[in-house]
Amino acid sequence: MRKMEFELDGAKAKAIMLEDAVPKTCEAIWNKLPLSGMSIHAKWAAREFMLHLSGKNRIILKPEGPSAEEDIAGTLHQVPFGMGRISYFFREAGVLRGVQRDYSPEFQRELCEFAIYYGHGAPSIQDPGRQPDPTKSVNIWFATFEEPIPKDFVAKADAMQYEGMKPLAIRRLGTSR
Amino acid sequence: MGRKIKVSFPEERVSGLAELAEEDAPKTSQAIWNLLPLKANALHDIWSGHVVFLFLEPTRIIEYENVSRILDVCPGDLYYYYRAPHFFRGAPYGKVEASEIGIVYDRDTQPWGPRGAKGVNIFGTVTENLEGIARVCERMIWDGAKAVLLERT
Numbered sequence: 001m002r003k004m005e006f007e008l009d010g011a012k013a014k015a016i017m018l019e020d021a022v023p024k025t026c027e028a029i030w031n032k033l034p035l036s037g038m039s040i041h042a043k044w045a046a047r048e049f050m051l052h053l054s055g056k057n058r059i060i061l062k063p064e065g066p067s068a069e070e071d072i073a074g075t076l077h078q079v080p081f082g083m084g085r086i087s088y089f090f091r092e093a094g095v096l097r098g099v100q101r102d103y104s105p106e107f108q109r110e111l112c113e114f115a116i117y118y119g120h121g122a123p124s125i126q127d128p129g130r131q132p133d134p135t136k137s138v139n140i141w142f143a144t145f146e147e148p149i150p151k152d153f154v155a156k157a158d159a160m161q162y163e164g165m166k167p168l169a170i171r172r173l174g175t176s177r
Numbered sequence: 178m179g180r181k182i183k184v185s186f187p188e189e190r191v192s193g194l195a196e197l198a199e200e201d202a203p204k205t206s207q208a209i210w211n212l213l214p215l216k217a218n219a220l221h222d223i224w225s226g227h228v229v230f231l232f233l234e235p236t237r238i239i240e241y242e243n244v245s246r247i248l249d250v251c252p253g254d255l256y257y258y259y260r261a262p263h264f265f266r267g268a269p270y271g272k273v274e275a276s277e278i279g280i281v282y283d284r285d286t287q288p289w290g291p292r293g294a295k296g297v298n299i300f301g302t303v304t305e306n307l308e309g310i311a312r313v314c315e316r317m318i319w320d321g322a323k324a325v326l327l328e329r330t
Binding site for chain 2: 040041042043044045046047048096097098101102120160161162163164165
């Protein structure tokens with residue numbers, strides 16, 4: 001079992017990779033670790049923050065796991081994420097109208113990110129940024145935080161609404177069986 | 178033509194004008210007018226898309242107007258929303274009960290919360306310098322809260 005450590009502005013939480021469900025995705029992301037960057041809070045999905053995978057952090061993955069099957073069936077309103085879940089998300093340009101000027105220039109039309117759902121209430125099913133479109137987006141739930149998510153980690157995430165972006169580092173924590 | 182209010186982000190040195198929707202929402206327009214000037218920290222919404230909001234302190238209750246316009250907001254719209262005690266789980270933002278003003282700054286926005294669509298009273302629309310206001314609001318995703326001032330003109 002592979003574990004990762006998420007450190008948000010000094011507060012840490014552990015997550016378990018879902019290797020049985022999405023082995024290729026986990027392998028690809030594991031090989032990319034450590035990753036770091038500035039994370040920002042969601043504007044549609046409620047208590048979620050994102051690490052945009054820009055530049056050398058960029059990862060392009062093919063659909064895998066239950067969500068991919070739901071994508072194909074066109075029933076992805078059963079969004080494969082929730083509190084404590086961590087997803088990889090990619091969408092091509094054109095899924096959303098126009099540009100997202102509040103994102104960096106690289107991601108004003110397309111988007112490549114980790115979506116990190118840290119609190120109850122997340123996600124909102126009314127998230128236009130992640131509406132189902134199996135031909136233009138990839139959404140893979142690949143890890144889950146160990147429960148309970150540390151309170152200081154949740155507090156740091158909530159504080160982003162008041163204080164803005166915060167540094168996030170994701171690193172390997174090790175493997176165990 | 179309705180009365181106008183000035184919407185400012187003093188620290189950013191950006192301001193615009195909004196016209197009150199006195200025919201569509203007379204009670205809300207008057208109630209908000211009576212509260213001016215208002216100075217507060219605006220936060221970026223995390224459910225609704227391209228909207229920032231400020232809490233009214235203390236909580237103010239204004240009856241529903243324009244409820245038929247639910248989910249039908251446009252860039253520039255100003256709205257009022259009241260959240261009854263314990264309507265949401267816990268106390269979001271430390272408030273069991275709250276009232277707020279929302280400033281819609283771009284498309285793809287629907288007033289929304291943990292229990293679904295929010296019934297909001299649209300009481301005005303930014304008519305001058307929405308572009309400048311939008312640039313400030315977008316930065317709140319990265320910068321966090323910003324001071325906002327609403328005042329009579």
